[in-house]
Amino acid sequence: xxxxxxxxxxxxxxGAGRMPGMERRSAMDAVRMRIxxxxxxxxxxxxxxxxxxxxxxxxxxVSPITARRALASLAEQGVVVRRRxxxxxxxxxxxxxxxxxxxxxxxxxxxxxxxxxxxxxxxFECAVTHYAAVNATAEQLDELERLTQEMAEATDWSYYxxxxxxxxxxxxxxxxxxxxxxxxxxxxxxxYDYFIPYPIEKLxxxxxxxxxxxxxxxxxxxxxxxxxxRKHVDILHRTMFMGLAQSGVATxxxx
Numbered sequence: 001x002x003x004x005x006x007x008x009x010x011x012x013x014x015g016a017g018r019m020p021g022m023e024r025r026s027a028m029d030a031v032r033m034r035i036x037x038x039x040x041x042x043x044x045x046x047x048x049x050x051x052x053x054x055x056x057x058x059x060x061x062v063s064p065i066t067a068r069r070a071l072a073s074l075a076e077q078g079v080v081v082r083r084r085x086x087x088x089x090x091x092x093x094x095x096x097x098x099x100x101x102x103x104x105x106x107x108x109x110x111x112x113x114x115x116x117x118x119x120x121x122x123x124f125e126c127a128v129t130h131y132a133a134v135n136a137t138a139e140q141l142d143e144l145e146r147l148t149q150e151m152a153e154a155t156d157w158s159y160y161x162x163x164x165x166x167x168x169x170x171x172x173x174x175x176x177x178x179x180x181x182x183x184x185x186x187x188x189x190x191x192y193d194y195f196i197p198y199p200i201e202k203l204x205x206x207x208x209x210x211x212x213x214x215x216x217x218x219x220x221x222x223x224x225x226x227x228x229x230r231k232h233v234d235i236l237h238r239t240m241f242m243g244l245a246q247s248g249v250a251t252x253x254x255x
Contacts, residue, residue, distance in 0.1 A: 036104025059158025131175035
């Protein structure tokens with residue numbers, strides 16, 4: 001179910017054909033920005049080990065070659081350090097250059113555009129949740145519960161993000177809203193392109209909403225399920241990168 005943005009001879013452009021305010025940048029530059037902002041905001045700490053290259057690619061929904069190029073570029077600029085050996089990997093530099101980190105940020109216009117994406121997802125999320133509470137099968141509810149368990153046991157942001165995406169996609173599918181489900185999935189994917197790495201303990205707190213949502217869906221409590229979903233998405237206005245960039249303080253994560 002994982003999406004991948006490919007770097008080709010003509011790199012994929014985030015923002016191409018999207019709402020006004022979205023920057024046009026290659027998939028590689030988007031990965032650089034997302035990791036750089038996570039470091040600037042203290043979500044990734046100096047000396048912290050990043051997931052393996054393949055997991056970075058999966059967690060940020062890009063191709064392995066895109067992840068490799070982005071990490072190599074960040075290493076060249078001193079933002080991350082790559083070490084060989086059994087204890088090797090890619091680590092956040094102890095003192096990343098401040099000028100480089102400053103360049104890896106979203107513009108105010110892009111932040112405003114992402115806020116509009118959040119609003120659009122909010123409308124979709126409430127609709128699909130309503131109908132999922134009515135139409136979800138026992139098998140789908142069991143799978144949603146399994147995904148919450150996977151997220152609860154996740155040890156890094158990459159794996160959590162992949163399970164989170166599958167969870168919300170399945171809620172959409174369970175709604176049985178026909179072709180509208182595809183529109184919801186597209187909207188979800190578009191917003192996921194702007195998520196940045198978060199500490200796993202904050203993501204585990206976000207998973208409490210998923211657990212509450214499954215319980216409400218099982219009980220057929222439509223209004224309760226919709227309210228859980230509404231709050232779950234609405235908080236993105238304050239916890240996605242645009243809100244954090246304004247305050248400079250990382251508080252909580254929600255996906």
